[in-house]
Amino acid sequence: MHVLIVDDERTIREGLKRTINGAFGDVRVSTAASAAEALGILLRDRVHVVFLDIMMPGMNGLELLAQARGTHKGIKWIVVSAHSEFAYAQEALRLGAKDYILKPFGKEQIVKTVAALLEEWTQEETHPSGRGLLEQNLNYLREAVFRRWIQGLDIGRFDLRSIQAEHHRFHLLAVKLESNPELSLRNFIVENVMTEYIGQCGNGFIVNLDGDFLVGVVTLKDEAGAEWFRLGAIAHLDRCLKVPYQLYVSDLQTDFYAIPSEIRKIYTSGEERMPETEGEGSSADHKNDVIDIAIQYMKSSFQDNLSLEILSSVVYLNPVYFSKLFKQKTGTGYKEYLTKLRLERAAEMLADPALSVTRIAELVGYPDVRNFTQVFRKHYNCTPGQFRAEKSHVKA
The missing domain is CATH 1.10.10.60 (Homeodomain-like)
Structure with a gap:
């Protein structure tokens, strides 16, 4: 089992790591001093449990949880905080946290918590949930096929009707990021944030198509419109991105099999098709x-x-x-x-x-x-x- 400890206080990080390593020799423990560093670890490694502090500089723990849970549904989140306010605990549990531990805490409490998590993880590894595992694998498969399909690559014998059946009336969306050294991390953030947001607004997904260019499909709930969805997407992206980006949301579409050509038009037309440049300069509006x-x-x-x-x-x-x-x-x-x-x-x-x-x-x-x-x-x-x-x- 791999445990990640996310806390801006070094003494807390190291203390938790020593306690867990001392009691569980077969548990791997990583640490991160910020939400950004934690996202990097989540991108590179398979993590099963996260001990997460709420109050951290920059992106706080609840915002990290809200962003990462969309594509890391198997992770057990344990929120660790010095704040006993019910609102914090309520929000953490609403976002999917498994437990809420108040600082200061004793070693016995941490050992007991990790022991229960280790037993649960062992059971899941030995007897995985067939339905949950199947659904997760099918989602990954569909997104991988979709990416190859819009790139014009061979998709084998995969029947696109299984995807098309969920998207009779849909909107295309695209996010273009400014290239920078942290591109891979920001791609990961955008994919997580938009996956979470799409799930709130309807049904769909987003994939990384070409480095700094992400595209997706969303079928919105009946009462939602494209402009409403775009406005909410901007608000979500502005929370986690501090670099310029462009966002495009199409009008309502009905021809599913025209998606590859439509996305190629968006990609080649660039700013002509994606005029809304967002980021620090315009996020306030x-x-x-x-x-x-x-x-x-x-x-x-x-x-x-x-x-x-x-x-x-x-x-x-x-x-x-x-x-x-x-x-x-x-x-x-x-x-x-x-x-x-x-x-x-x-x-x-x-x-x-x-x-x-x-x-x-x-x-x-x-x-x-x-x-x-x-x-x-x-x-x-x-x-x-x-x-x-x-x-x-x-x-x-």
């Missing part, structure tokens, strides 16, 4: 667009149960990242912004004497009138009833 979409959704649905997870899913962003982005854009947290929307609407409704305070509370998203009254008092320094009486007195 697209991030603002994503937050604008979220704000419009809040204004139209503030009466609903709008948790951070629900709101971030509307624009297909990681909740932790969305929260930071929202505060950068608005200067306030999403919860405070939502509360302000609700109370402003409640203040307007209080002018209607036919509506009871209980009914108004329900209409603006507070099923518990006592909670509504407490929140209202904190914001306006008076109860809803006092606010109504004061406004009625002013009118009189």
